[in-house]
Amino acid sequence: MGSVASVLTSGVPVQEAAHWEPVLPGLIILLPLLGFVINGVLALRAAGWSSAEVRAGREWDPFAGSERPSTHTLPTWIGPGVMLVAFVLAAWNFVGMFGAELHEPVIRSYWSWIATSTLQVDAAIQLDQLSMVMMLVVTGVGFLIHVFSVGYMKDDVGYPRYFAYLNLFVFFMLVLVMGAGYAMMFIGWEGVGLCSYLLIGYWFTDREKSDAGKKAFIVNRIGDFGFLLAMFMLFQAFGTLDFATIFAEAEGHFAVGGGTVTAITLLLMLGAAGKSAQVPLHVWLPDAMAGPTPVSALIHAATMVTAGVYMVVRSGVLYALAPTSQAVVAGVGVLTALIAATIALQQNDIKKVLAYSTVSQLGFMFLGAGVGAFTAAIFHLMTHAFFKALLFLGAGAVIHSMHHALHKVNSHEDAQDMRNMGGLKDRMRITWVVMWIATLAIAGIWPLAGFFSKDEIIWYTAAWAGAEANPFGGLYTLYWVVALVTAMLTAFYMTRLMVMTFHGETRLEHGARSHLHEAPRVMTVPLILLAVLSVFGGWVNVPPALSESALGFFGALPMTEWLHHWLEPITHDAAAIQVAALGEAAHDAPLLGGGELAWALVSTLAAAVVVAVAVRQLGPRRVPTAAEDATPPTGLRGVLYNKWYFDEIFDRTIVQPVLAASRWCWSFIDTVIIDGFVNSVGNFTRLAGWFGSLFQTGQANTYAFVLTLGVLLVLGAAVFL
């Protein structure tokens, strides 16, 4: 789609993109759906047995017999199996596309989904460089997490149901990233929301967990409202919702900074903010940690929550046409990054820290997408998928182990509270090592993946701040400073997490300590693979300024700038529009000057210092256990501990008023006004009837007498008058 316009403008004859045939692209989507269907049937079967036991007053234990029932062995192969095949297919297509130098998206249309005389939406998928990257991340990381889940969820009663939901999620996620238009994307968009709802509330008998699922769905729907309206406006403007047409014609339709395109992009941003947990719609994501930990890794870190970033990048052309929206996107992103990072400083639940860390990193991605660094945003999305999935899975391994140990001694302490951990490094060697790798990666320490991706986003913010014609230059400078600060905060809170969890004295009661154990291999192998990706994943896109220096191994890397070139056909148009609108990006940072290399060096050194200082300072500190530390902090710490009171504020200003209004509508408008009127009409009629009935004796003779009298009167009148 990008190339259509670029080819047209540069005058090169339009070439047919037929020299690359994708291999069974529909099957990539279909496989997880197939997995869902099979696992779903198994799940219903298992649930049937379980419900029979519950009805009989017992609890069902599928593992009581000598061997596992088939409903609990088959998903082990089906769940990850379909993912592996899908990943292989995606990789195969990737290799094909890699060799083909594709300039236009390949679109495969399967059937006409919605067709009226004016609106035509096909059930079509689009294969291009961007969707290919997303497909690889979704199926690849997804496969690893499926494998991890086999170990993590092994003893869960709802094992087949879990895999059914997980497969369904991947299906919708693939629809989201492969859909050839906004309408198709919206199917995936709401579909992943549904799966997120189901998986957050996976342990649905727990009130809090199903509340969290519900909250996620409703907050997401607020975003979806924006998405819907954006689609309406796009349809109004273009008469279609297909990416190819919209992006090719966008430049002709809208002037830069036009009202319509700004409105469209802002509404899309609302949708993206809901899905990607951006302030102020971020409140659902920390609660979403109620789901099983691999779910948090897959949905709430690696894939679904990045859908908003994907959407903004996909709509890059539109955003480039609306600089105001770009500034808003970047602003929301950086604000989210900062707020979430500050909250993460004061959380004690290991998953909550990671959740806020995710929100914060998503903020970085939005910052990147907002300043027009689309490749950087996707790059960070990818590396973040590696190291954050790793962090979550590592946390999962820790929780798994803690849970086991606490269970053995019948303790009801919180298995997720870091205050109850400490000193786990000796018992969980592999987990400890891989989580340190991920921590350093997210902290932006050279040469790990996070360094390259985060640095690129921060650098682009600085560079676009200095663009001559950028009306928001000052704002961008502010973003840049905040982003740098936030990066330091990230290094700090992640180190705090590592120190509290793995270092120092263990705070677990003595009896339980011996039960701590390293995770089984089915869980550690995905961890190790993700660790490898977290180390090397950043090397696919070393910026040119760094590639020849020591930070880029003096140009020895084979893939320098690869991702940038790969996504060129997608980002080209947007970049051209942006340069035309804002001018060339600067080569020096604002305020202090200095080039990309210098600032990369500064930020990684600063992050390293923060990590080192944090380890030194926090390491020897004695941490009280959760039981000892009963009083919540006050002051600024209290504000952070209470998450800036977002939930409370929303509850008072939105939730409660709407509920009150709803009750008032029912009890007053419906019952008193409308029904009051209706019933009083009835009552008036009755009153009139009662009045009339005063003349009734109920005696048939009387009536006959009156009748006769009446007849006589009428007859008399007729005769004598």
Place this chain on the structure above:
Amino acid sequence: MTDSLASIQILYEGWILHALVWLPILGLVHVMTSAGERAKNVAFWWSAAVFVLSLGLWWTFDAGSGGFTLESSTPWIESWGVSYALGLDGISVFMVLLTTLITPIAILGSFEYVKTRRRAFYALMLLLQTGVTGVFLATDIFLFYVFFELTLIPMYFIVGIWGGERRIYAAVKFFLYTAVGSLLMLVAILYIYFSSGTGSFSYEAFLAADLSMREQLWLFAAFALAFGIKVPIFPLHTWLPDAHVEAPTPGSVILASLLLKMGTYGFLRFLLPLFPGASQHPTVVAVMLALGVAGIIYAAWVAAVQPDAKKLVAYTSVAHMGFVMIGVFALTVNGLQGGLVVMISHGVSTGALFLLLGMMYERRHSRLIEDFGGIGRVAPMFATAFVITALASIGLPGTSGFIGEFLALIGTFETHAVTAIVAATGVIFAAYYMLPMVQRVLFNKLDKPENRSFADLSRREMVVLGPLVALMIWVGVYPTPFLERMEPSVQVVLERVEGARTAAHRGAPERMIVDAGAGEEAESRAATGTVDEEDQDR
């Protein structure tokens, strides 16, 4: 081979509409003459047979140019110009199929619920089917009115005899509410009949009636009141929650799935084509859109705070019908088609919801949401069906609800952006009312001992819900067969409205525009595509 097929088709098309209307009456006779125990089976098989027969329409129906097909007309009361005339077009075909599908399902769903006076109950159900089918097929206004009123009587008895505690109040409220509206409509019908001067009650004769804008507005008001109560449009909706709550399960199903559709069908079939001038009158459009939007949001809010699950679902009907209303009065192809799809989708998903609630009631004898909780643990099939239905009801993409609401909203956005924006918040509020109910019924702790024995779906119940769930997903994934069949007829309705607009602006019927200068003014405004033309009634 093809020849014999074609001749079978001709044979089929010759009698099918009459069969659909009158076979239930034959079934009624059979029910009345069979033993009480067997009545339910007899009724079910008759309605199932009608459904199977009606399925042929899916293939043989040819939308063609959008007008009526399979038309037939026999004089009935010749001196008044009343004829027994039936016909089928792309709007009514889905309503008829919905009727023939929902009736056997409702009957099958009532097997456990209805324990007393079975013969009478099933006879009334079949009578109701005749009435509803007749409403959707009649092309003679008098005949339509007869069928329209005919549906009232069986429903009145179904609510009044087999209903819950406040059944008498609910039945009387239902009857009087709707009767008030339809009597006004009768007056309006007679007015058109006498003023048209053709001495005929046929649809065409009514279409040909030449009505001034002033007359149109009054007549529109009378018709709109009748159909608006039936729909129901806010604020004429208060009979609905009462009737739904008190009605027995099959009654609720028929009420929600079919009787409400008679109202929206009336808007499409009669209001827009008969009063094209009034239907596009800016004030009228503004009022109808405002009421539609008010219904969407108001009903969603009120639904959210209902302690009674059945009442909650009843209010969601009002919200869904709000989408139909805005879709219809957007006067765009997408809006009208969306409205029709919402009608189908609502018929299927809300019908299924009422069936599910009925199953809950049969097991626990309670409709209160708080009496449930954790049902998902003991009844996984039930929970699965419930969740899918709820999702279809709140319009998740991939289910029927989405297609309808999306088209209705996008169609509304084309002409009335602000309305569509406000209405789209209904998407949020749908989650706000539905998910808490799903959670409080299916999820949370299984903490009430009596819920432990909550049985999962029986085979019969699966047969009841299966087709509905399949249909929700089918319409959501592949709605094209529906859309392409309804499109020509929707176009016809729209062209008639549009035609009146251009005719009015050319000043063709002088009665419509007194001031020629104003006509030109309006025409120039129409040319620029604005929809907010001034009142043409000067």
Place this chain on the structure above:
Amino acid sequence: MLSHALLLSAVLFVIGTLGVIIRRNAIIIFLCIELQLNAVNLAFVALSRYTGIEGQLFVFFVMTVAAAEAAVGLAIIISIFRHYKTVDVDKFNLLKW
């Protein structure tokens, strides 16, 4: 001649009407209604002599209806009697609500 017949008819009708109004026994009231019908029949027959056959035709109609009415009416009275053990119309005021 005609005036005699009509006079008789009128007298019979008045007697019947008074009976319906005054008497309390349902059976008597019922018989009085029959008397009224027959009074009308007499008038019909008498008048048909001057106006044509329709009057006599109508008498047959009236007789048929009267027969049906007698059957239904007596059935009602019997069931009332079974229920209340009386046919005194003063005891029934179901019509008063």
